[in-house]
Amino acid sequence: MKVLLTATVQSHICQFHKLLVDVLHNHGCEVHVAARNNLVEKNGLKLDFVEKVYDIPFSRSPKSRENIKAYKELKEIIDKENYDVIHCNTPMGGIVTRLAAKKARKKGTKVYYTAHGFHFYKGASKKNWLVFYPIEKYFSKLTDKVITITKEDYCLAKKKFSCEVERIHGVGVDEQRYFPVDEKVKDDLKEKMGYMSDQKIILCVGELNKNKNQIMAIEAMAGIVKENPEAILVLAGNGSEKENLEKAIEEKNLTGNVQLIGYVTNLQEYQYIADVAISCSKREGLPLNIVEAMLSGTPVVATMNRGHRELIQDGVDGFIVVVNDEKALENKIIELLNEKKMYDVISQQALDNAKQYTFKNVKRELEKIYF
Template sequence: MEKKVLFCATKDYHFEAFHLPYFKWFKEQGYEVHTAAHGDLVLPFVDKKHIIPIQRSPIKIENLKAYKDLEKLIESNNFQLVHCHTPMGGVLARLAGRKAREKGTKMIYTAHGFHFCKGSPLINWLLYYPIEKYLAKLTDCLITINEEDFQLARKRNFKAQEIKHVHGVGVDTERFHPVSPFYKSVLRLEKGYRDDDFLMFYAAEFNKNKNQQLLLRSFSLIKDEIPNARLLLAGEGPLLDDCRKLAETLGISENVDFLGFRNDIDVLLKISDLAVASSLREGLPVNIMEAMACGLPVVAVKNRGHSELVKNNQNGWLIDRNDERNFTEKILKVFGDSELRIKYGKNGRKMIENKYSTKKILEAKSEIYKLYMIDKEDIMWAVH
């Protein structure tokens, strides 16, 4: 029997960003790799790409068509394993795969951070918690990417056949790595920055959760003490214009670079001195892991994802949400102590290599996959 695996997500760029090593691994195991998502990217290691109109918002009518398309796709192929990712990809794939699962298809779901967690609004618990708890019954293996979600799923008695904790999707430590002072200087020159600039970097969509306003307000408090400081903000989103206006109001627009969408994040991290992060909710943030892999200390708002990665006085600091002055104090501490900057950067890099690299995550995930391949007579399907 031909072996097939299906990866499902809301948008196909999710695959490009996080899952290509796992596609490659399945190809090496002799599997035909299928993907199901919205978008028309050309993806390596994929045998068949199915464009499904999945929308991020659960109330979009297009999701009804997406469900029917997924159901037809899953029932017309004898997938051994489906591994689904992203909230709507996970919802639709598990619902659409109910009949196939009864015939032996195995369903894996990776929760990239539950929307309900400590400190979440009540509406998140009322809306998302019942959905995830019900869908756990349709899941052979629920993978969580942080300790808080793992413990929550176990304590709340989610009925997945297995609940596993894997440390994220992995960071490519060959692409994201520290560079020598000389090469850093060369890269800065190429990007239009000087050697004596103090560069702080954050890559995230401009939305309410990512909370870039905190960074702008904190930056305004240090502009006189670090006149050569620059804040680099990569990303797009609905609140981008509002943040531009806030920078102007605070008188810092000349020192804040709104970089838009970038595909050179690795280079931007290599030229930076400090990673900052202001988001209110995170599962296990790739942007912080990439920064740590590049040897940067981190100052970040305290949340479950950041808390898993940033350890106070080891590789950076965690700050209470909207505590602008403490955030500013820690930025000044990093600026004024180059030895501490190097030490924290090395500690962060070591943590990534030991626990969060693509190599380590691939080893962990492949062990999960092999369990199904061996114990379940090679029956497996993966939706990401």
């Protein structure tokens, strides 16, 4: 079987679909990729795990004439290669691919589309529903299977779309990398990484930008340190808001309690030593950093949005607070740090829930869809 994976950019395939390629290779499939080559912009990403790569000038902008060029180039490739399955991803990658594959589909090629989060959902703007819903509904007619990664998207697509609809639990998190460790391992790691054994670590992972909203975490820390003077907030990630966050940290006299560590390759070690993980995002799809924390047995306090709502049952396997309610965030963190019995229950429930999102389980779901 020969399979083509498409997306707007090649980094998307590198970051989110290596697991799918592994499944396909395990079944003897030949795998090609068609996407715009943006890997020079990405630190260390390589698309070296497929048989053939086509550099196609997709653009994220629906108005770009590059997508017309991408359509023509892609159609020529599809006509030449005779794929058994064409699996498209990302909004514009999905639209252009399905248009280019119309002729091939009539000849028997199956077309799949993974929706990594519809722009229309409970709480989305009316504009999003008016613009994006009719587009996705129309293009479902050009699709054999739509694959969703959230329960909300699955239920909507199952009810409204003109094709088969499947659900997988995200793109998978490596259970060999993220798992709970005992107190001895945690203490040894803390010492190695320069922290005190009794120091409370609050971890926040994500690009430093306005949507990830780390300023809310900094505001909450001002109250947390009054009760836990040695507590430290670790912000992992780079981004455009770095200077503004550094300024806020200094203004609130939190330079000893907030640490910006940038992009790190040993993120799992920070998950092992974290006492609480937090996310203050205004919008999320299905955030891997939350799954990684839960799989590590770390309780999570996160803001109310569709992605966090998908992963966390408030008060059962984590806590959800309103965006920019830093007092509620502060109170939930303190509650977790102070009440060990509740902490242990939340930790175990989080771990149990996160097991659905492991490589092992998602591989099983992908195999069911394909084979």
